[in-house]
Amino acid sequence: MARGRRLKSYLDYENALGDGIGVGYGQSYQPWLRAQDVKSRGNRSIVFGLKTFRNHHLLSSVESNFFYLAEFNDSVIDIREQFPLFPLRLTQQIANHLHFQHPMVRGVRGVPVEVLNVMTTDFLLTLRTPEGGLRYKAIAVKHNESIPEREAQKLEIERMFWQLIDVEFQIYVGSELNNVVGKNICWATSVLRDGSEFYDKYPLDKILWKLKPDVYPIVGLRAMISSIFGVDAQEAMMLLQAMIGLKMINVDLS
Structure with a gap:
């Protein structure tokens, strides 16, 4: 597995976006986070997409499970995993409105300052409607229904982000059947x-x-x-x- 990349400053973010990371769709999309970039709580995997014709970076077994279910759904025409929530000022404004702390990157290159961390949504799906149009659905994947308070706060920031741009947001919790x-x-x-x-x-x-x-x-x-x-x-x-x-x-x- 290739070496992980470090995104720990605003300059890093600008360079990443300039390189096409976190933007585009279909085969051209590159996830903001790759399997080698993060410490995962589950089994990380890289799976070739039959609809996107690119490798998908999945950070846990539950994410992998959801990916297979979504890809097998005839309505789903594109899957973008680890999708970044930009602009940063919007997630910051939402966090301030909710009186929650925005996720931060600490100790950037040894300098004791704080940088806003880019939040991501586990999956952004593009679906074809019965009428032939397109709609989007954002999915947060969780291992179980018991969510710690800090995690719930970040989920609420994420939910409001998608609500403000009129995109459906859903939490997927793995089950034995799925x-x-x-x-x-x-x-x-x-x-x-x-x-x-x-x-x-x-x-x-x-x-x-x-x-x-x-x-x-x-x-x-x-x-x-x-x-x-x-x-x-x-x-x-x-x-x-x-x-x-x-x-x-x-x-x-x-």
Whole structure:
């Protein structure tokens, strides 16, 4: 994993923005914080996005779980993680209004002064509406519903920031069910993320022609794929994963 970058002064912020960090969308977006930049409370990961065609930096297992759920949602067309809340003066004004201390960077390069820390939202989603328009949703990911007082204060600053610019804000708390669904999506889509696109050489529609509307066990589908294409059980399972990941067949992911 590459070396972390240090953003500890206003000059650092200006340079980062000048380098395109925290701005843009789709493939061009660069998160304000990367997996190597922070100490994480959970398992950090870097996952290639099937919709954005770039690496996503996820700072905990709960963030990873939410990412898979969001990406698998047909309405979601873009995912921007670790999204910075600019301008700083707005989050500062909100904090002052609420009588909360704004998050600070302390001891900048050894000098005992305080610098406003850039707040971030875990995810900013772009969604396609049924009418064909776009809307945005900001997501804060939390490990559980018990939130310490200081964390709750920062969440309120974050919530008001998005409210002021008319963007829906939601707190996502992981659950056992969502964890199972997220892991299954991760499993199904893993074969789509390695860049090999091995499944393109197989006419997967041929399998659909042979399937009647019914409920099929995984082992039965795997055996059918193996028979149709003359592949072993392992490759048949990978093709089945691809079909699930591409939503060619509907499965109960729970």
